[in-house]
Structures are given as C-alpha cells and as structure tokens.
Amino acid sequence: MEKSTFRVKSGLAEMxxxxxxxxxxxxxxxxxxxxxxxxxxxxxxxxPADIRRAGGVARMADPAVVKRIMAxxxxxxxxxxRIGHIAEARILEHLGVDYIDESEVLTPADSRFHLDKHDFxxxxxxGARNLGEALRRIGEGAAMIRTKxxxxxxxxxxxxxxxxxxxxxxxxLCSLREEEVPGYAKELGAPLELALExxxxxxxxxxxxxxxxxSTPADAALVMQLGCDGVFVGSGIFKSSDxxxxxxxxxxxxxxxxxxxxxxxxxxxxxxxxPGLEIASIAPEQRMQERGW
Amino acid sequence: MSRLRIGVLAVQGAFREHRRAxxxxxxxxxxxxxxxxxxxxxxxxxxxFDGIVLPGGESTAMGVLLRAEGLLDALAACGRAGMPLYGxxxxxxxxxxxxxxxxxxxxxxxxxxxxxxxxxxxxxxRQVDSFETFLNxxxxxxxxxxxxxxxxxxxxxxxxxxxxxxVEREETAFPVAxxxxxxxxxxxxxxxxxxxxxxxxxxxxxxxxx
Numbered sequence: 001m002e003k004s005t006f007r008v009k010s011g012l013a014e015m016x017x018x019x020x021x022x023x024x025x026x027x028x029x030x031x032x033x034x035x036x037x038x039x040x041x042x043x044x045x046x047x048p049a050d051i052r053r054a055g056g057v058a059r060m061a062d063p064a065v066v067k068r069i070m071a072x073x074x075x076x077x078x079x080x081x082r083i084g085h086i087a088e089a090r091i092l093e094h095l096g097v098d099y100i101d102e103s104e105v106l107t108p109a110d111s112r113f114h115l116d117k118h119d120f121x122x123x124x125x126x127g128a129r130n131l132g133e134a135l136r137r138i139g140e141g142a143a144m145i146r147t148k149x150x151x152x153x154x155x156x157x158x159x160x161x162x163x164x165x166x167x168x169x170x171x172x173l174c175s176l177r178e179e180e181v182p183g184y185a186k187e188l189g190a191p192l193e194l195a196l197e198x199x200x201x202x203x204x205x206x207x208x209x210x211x212x213x214x215s216t217p218a219d220a221a222l223v224m225q226l227g228c229d230g231v232f233v234g235s236g237i238f239k240s241s242d243x244x245x246x247x248x249x250x251x252x253x254x255x256x257x258x259x260x261x262x263x264x265x266x267x268x269x270x271x272x273x274x275p276g277l278e279i280a281s282i283a284p285e286q287r288m289q290e291r292g293w
Numbered sequence: 294m295s296r297l298r299i300g301v302l303a304v305q306g307a308f309r310e311h312r313r314a315x316x317x318x319x320x321x322x323x324x325x326x327x328x329x330x331x332x333x334x335x336x337x338x339x340x341x342f343d344g345i346v347l348p349g350g351e352s353t354a355m356g357v358l359l360r361a362e363g364l365l366d367a368l369a370a371c372g373r374a375g376m377p378l379y380g381x382x383x384x385x386x387x388x389x390x391x392x393x394x395x396x397x398x399x400x401x402x403x404x405x406x407x408x409x410x411x412x413x414x415x416x417x418x419r420q421v422d423s424f425e426t427f428l429n430x431x432x433x434x435x436x437x438x439x440x441x442x443x444x445x446x447x448x449x450x451x452x453x454x455x456x457x458x459x460v461e462r463e464e465t466a467f468p469v470a471x472x473x474x475x476x477x478x479x480x481x482x483x484x485x486x487x488x489x490x491x492x493x494x495x496x497x498x499x500x501x502x503x
Contacts, residue, residue, distance in 0.1 A: 001426045008423045011442045011485050015349050015382070018305040037357035039305060039350065074394060074414060075351050076443065098420035098443070121421045248361075255304050255358055256326065 009123035009143035012076065012098065013207040016040055016144075016230055020220065020251050021209065023047050023234040025065070027072035033237070036247030040076040040098070042232070043069040048105050048152030048288070049235035049274065057107045060088040066095055078125070083292055084110025093122045099144070101125050102137075104291035105151045105234075114292065117141030127211070129162045129289060131169035132188030135198070138205055139191040145204065147228070148289040149212020152235050154276035156219040158289060159212045163226045166208065174202050212289065215240070215273045217253030217266050224257035239274035246270060297499050300325045300342040302368070304358040306350020306383060310484035314492045315346070328363045335367035336374075344377035344499035347384030347405075349442070349482050352392075352414065355383055356403035369405040377475040377502050378407070379495040385478040386412050386445050393448070408476050409451030410468075416446035417462070428481070430458040430470050434490040439469070439481035446480060447471060475502055 002008075019039025024030045030041050045061040046054065060081050070077045076098035081088040083102055088109070092100050102115055104127050117124040118141035125144040128134035134145045147166060149159030169188065173195060176184055185195035197205060207230070210223035215236035223231055231254055240246040249266040256262040284290065299315050301308045303324035312322045325331075325345070331338025339345070345368065347355075359365040372378050372388075380388040387404050391411035394400045400414075417423065420443055428439045441460075447468040450456065458470035460480075469480040475498060483491035 001424050003422065003424045005425055007440055007485060008425055008442060011440055011482065012420055012423065014307045014310065014485065015351065015442060017307060017309070017350075018303070019351065019354055034353055035357070037305075037354045037361075039354045075353055076420065093421070096419045096421060123420065251354070251358070252361065259327065262327070 004121040010206050013144035019230045020254050021232045022237050027068050030069045030073045032244050034073045034075050037251040042078045047235040049239055052152040080106055082106040083108040084113050093120055099123050099125055104288045108291050114140050130165040132190045135190035135194040144207050146209040146211040146232055151212045151288050153213050154215040154274040156213045159210050163210050163223055167227045217249045220250050221253045221257040221263050235274050241271035296321045297343045297496055300345040302347050305354050306348045307484055308348045311346050311348045314484050318489055318492050318496055336370045339371050347380040347387050349382035352383035352386040360403045365403055372407040375475055377499045379477040381479050381482055388478050408473055409454055410447050411449040412445045413448050414445050415443050417444055428458045433494040438486045440485045441481050444480045
C-alpha cells in the first residue's frame with residue numbers, strides 16, 4: 001500500500017474536474033457551498049476582495065477556522081499558504097487538509113523559492129500565468145494548476161488572458177518537431193523533461209482550473225469553453241447579493257458550459273454580482289498575479 | 294456484432310478518463326449531461342445504450358447536479374430494467390441502497406439505490422490517507438493496480454451481492470469491488486491507470502446482456 005504517490009495526489013484533482021471550488025470563511029458558508037454542489041471548498045479567513053481592501057500582510061488562516069470548516073462538510077477542504085512558507089504548509093498538512101494552495105493571494109514569504117512540494121504528503125495546487133510557470137510549479141511537485149487571473153477584482157479579463165496564454169503555448173509546443181522542443185522549453189522557462197512529456201502526450205500532466213475574477217455563471221462558462229477543467233470562485237459567491245443562488249447558478253453553468261439555453265436560464269434574475277474593479281485602476285505593484293516566479 | 298454503445302455520466306468528475314478507457318476497449322462512448330438530449334421520454338432515450346458508467350467525482354456534488362438535471366430517476370429506471378451500470382468511487386456511492394458518513398451515521402443524499410449494500414463515504418480518512426495498491430479481483434484481474442482516492446468502503450452487503458475484491462482495514466476485510474447481476478461497482482479508480490481489464494469486464498457484462 002503506497003500513499004502520497006503523484007498518481008494519488010493528482011488523482012484527487014481529476015475527481016474535481018467539471019466542478020466549482022468555492023472560497024468560504026465560515027462553516028455556514030461551507031455548508032451553503034456544499035449544498036449548492038461545490039466539488040470542494042477553500043477555507044480562508046478573508047476572501048481575496050477583503051484581503052485587497054485590508055492591505056498589509058496576508059497570512060495562512062487561523063487553524064481553528066480551517067478545522068471548523070473541515071468538520072462542517074464532507075467534500076474536500078483546501079487552504080492557502082504563503083508562497084515558500086514551509087512552516088505554514090507543515091501546519092496545514094498536520095491539520096489534514098485535502099489540498100494546499102501555495103497562493104499569490106497571500107503575501108509571499110520567500111522572494112526566490114517556491115515550496116518543494118514533492119516533500120509533502122498532501123497535494124498542492126499552484127497559480128500560473130503561462131505554460132512555463134505551470135510546468136515550473138509541476139516540476140516542484142504541484143499536482144494541480146490554476147491560472148491566476150487577478151483575484152478579488154470580479155473582473156474576468158486577466159483569467160481569460162492567462163487561460164489563453166497557457167492553452168496557446170500548449171498548442172504551440174505540441175505542434176513542434178521534437179528537436180525544436182528544447183529551444184522552446186528554454187524560451188518558456190519550462191523544465192525540459194516536462195516540456196517533452198507534454199509534447200508527447202498532447203496535454204498538461206495535471207488538471208488545470210481557472211481562477212481570479214470569475215464572478216458570474218457566464219464567466220465560469222467562458223473559461224470552461226476556453227479549455228479549463230473547472231473553476232475556482234473566490235469573492236464572487238459570498239460578495240454577491242444572493243450567495244446560495246449564485247453558487248447554484250455557477251455550478252450549473254460550469255457543468256453545462258456549452259449549453260446557452262441552460263446558461264440563460266441560470267443567469268436570469270440573479271441579482272447583483274460582486275462589485276468589480278478595472279485592472280488598470282490597480283497599481284502594478286498591487287497586482288497579486290505578479291507574485292511568484 | 295456492432296460496437297457496444299456506452300453512456301458516461303458527465304455532470305462532474307473523471308468522466309473523460311472513463312471515456313478514454315472504454316474507447317480504447319473498442320466501445321462507442323457518449324457523455325450524458327442533460328436529459329433533454331434524449332428526447333421527451335428520458336428513460337426511452339437512454340435505451341440506445343448497452344450500459345452506463347457512473348464515474349468518480351464528488352458524490353455530494355454529483356447528487357445535487359443529477360437531481361437538478363432530472364437524470365437520477367431515469368438512470369435508476371434503466372438499472373431496474375436491467376441495463377448494466379458500473380459505478381467507480383462516487384459512482385459506487387450513487388448505486389448503493391444506504392449511504393453513511395465517515396462517522397458511520399446514515400446520511401440522506403440523492404442516489405439510485407439499486408445495489409443492495411451499505412457504503413461509508415471517505416472511509417479511509419482524508420486525502421493524506423489515499424493510497425494505491427495491487428488487488429486480485431475475482432474473474433477479472435490478478436495484480437490490478439488500484440487507486441483509492443478519499444475512497445468509500447462497503448460495510449454491508451445483501452445476499453445477491455458477489456464480493457470480487459477486498460481490502461483489509463483494522464483487521465477486517467471490506468469489499469472494494471462487487472457485482473450484483475448487471476451492476477458492477479468499485480471503490481477504486483481503474484480509469485486512472487492504463488490497465489483496461491476492469492473496463493473490459495464491464496463491457497463483457499454489457500455484451501452478455503444484449
């Protein structure tokens with residue numbers, strides 16, 4: 001019996017596909033998410049929109065918050081650690097969360113190195129803006145990838161940019177002759193072995209969700225149509241006017257992303273989505289997507 | 294003989310992996326998402342399939358979606374009418390008559406309820422307790438690589454349920470692969486390995502039911 005093999009770690013992400021992972025800050029919100037059909041929840045102290053507003057240093061959630069949420073639901077529970085924060089990651093591993101998100105939403109703890117994720121029993125998901133960044137994280141042991149987008153903005157434009165970047169570079173890599181792969185891998189900053197594996201198999205080695213700015217059912221369907229395996233919704237649900245309804249509608253839209261009839265049905269009379277932010281209004285040094293390397 | 298036609302429930306989870314495995318076995322596969330695709334009488338519409346696979350995923354999420362889409366009753370009717378069904382992991386949970394939480398208490402959640410068995414969700418613990426191992430599955434495969442992810446365990450079976458493989462836990466052997474006539478179920482995920490023997494076995498059941 002072998003535990004924590006890469007197949008077991010990435011296997012859980014395979015089971016989440018076609019689903020919605022929702023940010024929650026209380027056990028009550030976690031139950032609303034589960035009842036709406038979320039395939040997992042992300043346990044947080046504050047959603048990204050509030051982290052953005054509060055400013056200062058954002059850290060791992062209080063273990064008490066994470067434990068209460070774990071006790072409240074039967075679906076998998078994820079939690080975030082600061083980039084490179086080995087000790088926070090060990091704490092979450094000890095608590096027994098099902099996935100750790102090494103996340104740019106929190107303030108990075110290490111300005112040079114990400115975590116060595118192979119060294120943990122618990123699987124990790126990491127953010128990426130392009131194929132090179134995705135393959136670097138997988139090289140470090142990430143068993144799932146999510147495109148970064150711009151968290152807490154309610155603006156899907158950055159999520160779309162990053163999904164298109166990853167998928168476009170994937171298609172380009174796969175179209176190359178084999179001897180051209182090393183040059184392109186260098187250009188991407190991707191580990192050569194992983195670039196060769198992608199070239200051979202024609203797909204990413206792990207599941208890829210979209211994140212960062214998805215706030216309506218149509219947003220979720222959009223990123224699914226662009227080729228993502230599922231979506232993370234952060235502030236979009238519990239910053240909307242009717243969270244339970246928004247949650248259900250986004251789940252239905254993610255499953256039926258190619259079906260305009262159902263998309264129209266679930267979008268009707270939903271009420272106010274979360275207030276959005278124009279990306280240009282955020283100073284470059286305030287953009288969360290720039291964190292990580 | 295024409296190719297077998299298999300439906301794979303595709304509301305959430307690892308349906309693409311099942312699709313790939315079944316296609317590699319030579320079956321023709323269609324994804325089932327919404328009942329409307331099968332006409333006004335969904336039960337009738339589904340009769341074009343020789344068998345249906347309920348994949349792994351999150352059973353709670355799948356249950357919510359199935360009920361909302363109205364597929365649950367149609368699938369149960371298919372199973373009652375004798376159509377071969379195979380459920381892996383969350384699919385197994387959906388097939389069972391009784392479902393209990395990790396604490397052993399009965400829970401109410403949408404299900405087909407056709408397999409005369411009681412299943413415990415997340416019976417091995419959380420994700421860090423997920424594992425892979427080799428199993429001998431009666432009549433199907435020796436040394437089958439079996440991947441268990443937040444897997445359920447069957448804690449009780451009725452007289453018509455045949456136990457094909459077991460895993461030991463706290464000195465008791467629990468069934469992890471079972472068959473009840475045209476119904477096949479596994480706690481593990483054969484779709485996550487390149488080994489096709491388990492899918493072949495399901496297709497044999499479908500072929501014999503034609």
